[in-house]
Amino acid sequence: MYGKSKGFTLIELLVVIAIIAILAAILFPVFAQAREKARGTSCLSNTKQLGLSVLMYTQDNDEMYPMGCDNGWWAQTWPLTTQPYIKNVNILRCPSDSGGREAGLDWAGPRISYASNGLIKWVNNANRMIGVIGMAQGWIADNVASLGRVGRPADSIMIAEKHDIGNVMWWGPRSMFYSNSVWNALWGCGSIPEGKRAPAAYPNDKAGCVPVVHSGTANFVFCDGHAKAMRPEATNPGWLYDGDAAMLDLNKWDTTRP
Numbered sequence: 084m085y086g087k088s089k090g091f092t093l094i095e096l097l098v099v100i101a102i103i104a105i106l107a108a109i110l111f112p113v114f115a116q117a118r119e120k121a122r123g124t125s126c127l128s129n130t131k132q133l134g135l136s137v138l139m140y141t142q143d144n145d146e147m148y149p150m151g152c153d154n155g156w157w158a159q160t161w162p163l164t165t166q167p168y169i170k171n172v173n174i175l176r177c178p179s180d181s182g183g184r185e186a187g188l189d190w191a192g193p194r195i196s197y198a199s200n201g202l203i204k205w206v207n208n209a210n211r212m213i214g215v216i217g218m219a220q221g222w223i224a225d226n227v228a229s230l231g232r233v234g235r236p237a238d239s240i241m242i243a244e245k246h247d248i249g250n251v252m253w254w255g256p257r258s259m260f261y262s263n264s265v266w267n268a269l270w271g272c273g274s275i276p277e278g279k280r281a282p283a284a285y286p287n288d289k290a291g292c293v294p295v296v297h298s299g300t301a302n303f304v305f306c307d308g309h310a311k312a313m314r315p316e317a318t319n320p321g322w323l324y325d326g327d328a329a330m331l332d333l334n335k336w337d338t339t340r341p
Contacts, residue, residue: 122178123297126196126244127310129174133197133242134304136168137161137216146230151201151216151259160258161199161216179296180246198245198292201259202275202336204323213337215241215306217259232339236307239338240318244301246294260292260336275336278320290315306338 140149149164162175177196201217203210212218215228225232233239243260261273274291282288293301293315300312321330332340 119179119296119298123300123302123312126177126179126297127302127312129177130197130242130244130302130304131308131310132169132171132174133162133165134308134310136165137241138308139168140165141230148215148228148230150219150227151199153219162195162197162258177244177246177296177302180294195258196244196246197242197258198273199242199259200240200336200338201261202323203261204337213339214260215239215338217261228338230306233306234339234341237305237309238335239306239340240303240335241306242304243293243315243318244296244303245292246296275323276315276319277322278316279322279325279330280316303335305335 137149141147149161150159152160166172172193175196176194180194180196199216200214201212202214203217203223204213205211206213210223211225212223212228215233217223217226217228219226230236245258245260259273260275276289276291276293278289280289290301295301295315297312299314301315302310302312303318304310318335320333321327323334323336325331331337334340
């Protein structure tokens with residue numbers, strides 16, 4: 084006669100469940116990190132392509148950078164200006180940017196996850212753009228930058244991640260970094276990172292309006308076209324108006340540095 088089969092005892096079942104739970108606790112964070120690593124790599128590729136599209140535009144425009152946004156109600160933003168060189172609206176969105184909506188080139192435009200360096204600073208009794216792609220405003224001096232004006236192309240930021248922009252293909256002051264001050268209250272967060280800030284809530288912490296979503300880093304593309312991941316505060320360890328010349332010299336958002 085065949086013996087009667089025995090099932091798992093309650094203790095054995097609990098042991099198996101406990102082992103599965105332990106394995107899940109170990110592996111799930113690893114899987115999540117792997118997914119985010121893949122998203123970060125895809126985002127880095129996006130920034131690289133955006134930077135190259137801007138450089139191609141400059142070659143067709145007498146070595147002048149595009150405007151961040153033109154004057155007028157239907158102001159054309161830099162993502163739209165460079166779109167003929169990309170022909171792909173999908174790279175305007177970081178895979179880690181979950182907000183907004185996807186769309187074509189309609190009046191609102193697709194979700195944009197990246198902003199240009201249109202940093203404004205009070206210099207020589209005037210508001211001057213010390214970035215490269217900024218606003219077409221009459222009260223901003225030097226608001227159109229040339230390739231030759233950038234003193235350190237490999238060490239000057241052109242475009243960085245900014246995940247709170249929304250759908251602003253046509254009118255886009257928010258598709259730029261422009262300040263470290265009250266401008267944020269007017270046009271949404273446009274604050275650059277500043278390494279001397281005390282830790283605070285977004286967007287007033289050391290990272291400014293740059294999202295830190297890729298394992299503590301964000302992706303940046305520089306004026307020579309190369310892209311890399313960095314800690315945002317490392318792009319500007321000091322203050323925008325720091326009296327320390329050594330700290331000002333480390334500000335990668337100031338493209339006028341000699």
